[in-house]
Amino acid sequence: MSAPLLAVQDLCVHFPIRGGWFGRAQGAIRAVDGVSFEIRAGETLGLVGESGCGKSTLGNAILRIVDPNGGAVRLCDVDLATLDAAGLRAARRRVQMIFQDPYASLDPRMTVGASIGEPLSAHGLARGPELWKRVGSLLERVGLSAAHAGRYPHEFSGGQRQRLVIARALALSPDLIVCDEPVSALDVSVRGQILNLLLELQRAFHTAYLFISHDLSVVRHVSDRIAVMYLGRIVEIAARDPLFGRPLHPYTQALISAIPLPDPPAQRRRSRIILTGETPSPAKPPSGCPFHPRCPIAADRCRREVPALEPKSSGASVACHLVT
């Protein structure tokens, strides 16, 4: 197997909780707590989890939108986690990001052509007529027209704006795009268009995606491998089909069984695992396995020892004492 494009190792992001006199740190929210995974060139790793599990913070930490407290983010042989500002600027040519809200991702006072061309001119890769030619072909690549370049974001629908954001992310031909809930804010009838576009662009440019979403049906549709996060940690990482066909971690099992199926008879037939309780606060994570208070099979050991993410015989890696 070839070397991975991105190797994340033991990544930690802790946010201090300030309070009391002079705003001293009184503890920390462990948003990302020792996460490791790899992404190969041209592949999609889906990252799923519920709100507050740290999946967006993890995406932000890879691009250093937030600074990690520890660990390494190796893109080929460069460690993004420790780069200085100049090194980081150069490295960002190779990693781009798409956010959930296409309304907030574009400057309302800039023409969309200027927004899409900005990365090219900022990195000194094109200017003048050459820049506009490249902007025009990017617009066409994402299903819009070169004639749209002079318009402003408010003239576009949500789905079209997400196409514009994708065009801007593609401008520098990145190796990796971190997609953070890229279709969650869009109308249901428009989501399919954007997912199809992302898949088509991946085939054309061999771009790798880290695809972050809370929607498991969407993640299954676009991903090659999938990592499941709970309370700042990866609890299971596996290839797509085994993860959905035979999930091993009790949390993954509950999550998959809770997906609402758009099929009433199938919905009635299946048995669901309804978890009790709520996700604990990452400021006060439970002792031992972070999932044990909600886990239907938790044993004594789970309350004491944190399980490590370990490869199992099936090929999946699972952080659970009770999975062999």
Place this chain on the structure above:
Amino acid sequence: MSAAAPVLSVRDLTVTIGRRAVVDGVGFDLAAGETLALVGESGCGKSLTALALLRLLPGAARLAGGAVTLEGADLLRIDEAAMRRIRGNRASIIFQDPQSSLDPLMPVGDQLVEGIRAHRDLPRAAARAQALAMFNAVGISEPEQRLGQYPFELSGGMCQRVMIAIALAARPAVLIADEPTTALDVTIQAQILDLMKGLLRDSGTGILLITHDMGVVAEAADRVAVMYAGRLVETGSADAIFGAPRHPYTALLLKSVPRLDDVPKTAMAVIEGSVPAHEEWPAGCRFAPRCPLAEARCRAEIPPDATIGAGRTVACRRHDDVAAGRLPA
């Protein structure tokens, strides 16, 4: 199910913004103990329909016509005082964002007690005991302690449980639930849908469930009404709508949602274009500009509702072609 007289009956409901009918002649019945899902994308008018039923429309929107009959009373013609006695008593509503529906400055227990006493003449202590029992019923852990907490101290799922307790305190005939689980995580969503089903089976309350999520519809609804650009385009039992959709919009919408049994990493069926804003609704069938089956007549005239079975209607001239599988994949 629909043999009994409906508890809620809506006919030709029309809401306008300026000169445009943003809810355009919507009609349906809701039977006791039944869940009817009103499903559609943002801007289709489903939330305005819900608000219009209880005469809670926001400033720019005006009720322009129709009839809403709840247990025999025409809600659009009674005076405001009578309407106030019905809201929260015979018909309750819960919204997507429970945290902003609750008063942030009042303990949640007091809000429930206030709700109970507004509709029933109970001494404080008895109302409090009732509140405690309801917190238990909606699955709030440590209910005694939660009664004294403020909304910001509770999670989104917990606040939605409080809202459900308040909404059901008076045992209403109808509960309108506007995207009740959209803001919640999938494992919490499963808990809340389960809770609503259980509570309502016991009380016989009819639910009007408003949502954009076909998965939630499949899970919770007995019957479904599909809305597009201000009009109902198709109604029927959940099994019929999902199993054999007859309107091109419904059929394509169901195909464009990723499913657990589809082939990953392949192109999905899509609906071309985007949902039009109400200023841009076309004359004729409003789905025609995005419809692969549209012909000249569809663009010129609004299609009539065709009845194609018991409780099954579709507003499309070409619904037979959809049934015959002539919709391009």
